[in-house]
Amino acid sequence: MKLAFSKLAQYSAPVRIAAFLLVLLLLWLPIALPIYWLVKDSNLVSILTIIILYAEFILLVRVWGRRVYRQPNLLWRYGLERSRRMGLEWFVGLTIGCVSVLALFVTQSAFGWLTWQLPSGAFLQVALEGLLVALGIGFAEELFFRGWLLDELQRDYASHVSLWVNAIIFALVHGLKPQFPALVLLAVMLIWAKRSCTDSGDVPPSSRKWQQPVPRDRLGLPMGLHAGLVWGYYMVNVGQLIRYAPQAPAWLSGVDRNPLAGAIGFLFMGALAVGMWRYTKRPRALH
Helix, strand or coil: CHHHHHHHCCCCHHHHHHHHHHHHHHHHHHHHHHHHHHCCCHHHHHHHHHHHHHHHHHHHHHHHHHHCCCCCCHHHHHCCCCCHHHHHHHHHHHHHHHHHHHHHHHHHHHCCCEEECCCCCCHHHHHHHHHHHHHHHHHHHHHHHHHHHHHHHHCCCCHHHHHHHHHHHHHHHCCCCCCHHHHHHHHHHHHHHHHCCEEEEECCCCCCCCCCCEEEECCHHHHHHHHHHHHHHHHHHHCCCEEECCCCCHHHHCHHHCHHHCHHHHHHHHHHHHHHHHHHCCCCCCC
């Protein structure tokens, strides 16, 4: 097994990605299947199986780094770190995400497509639940897509190719639905957000063998942005803060009342993507 792992680095990105996912699935199924059979609460089943999946994902990444690439700090390479700057970038992203969702619905309200409703007495609980859900989704999906998957692609392909392949895979995983183009833009925006937080002179922590500064991008901003978008939509949707007017055109406001499946949502996501792209072009201080 150790020899097989060591040879994987010589194969192309699609082979490495498929091998990683296969190993992850083989590790997850023996634990997940009994949970599906024995636990009757479907919500609890989803929570338990997802937690187990990501715990195994992180453990596998550590093994993957040591055995395949001889790099014991892959999570750090992906952009995950405990630092004040990453926390600040995460908070900025969370704020931008929430404000963007609010701006989207305010715009729809200005066009007369929806009316605002007073929050119910349970809104605080909804907001807290939504924050927990958003934190989990933002962390898990960004670590997987903009962390592991993007890193595997960038090892073999040019930067722009990796960006679009990653974005299309992200959208496909979420299904071929009317919001597919907006999801592609969302992924592109999150990659640009990550690339806007680049350090050219970082050295991996606790590393005695790898002392040369390594350029890499942090995940704080995309994690915050993703969480902010999810949290904002959760509070508006689950908290029942809006009511769409019957005459609201679905192709503009969103098919099945999903703003990402409408022209306005697509334009807002495009504006966010352009903003992140321009942010990557800003002058940066030398390290």
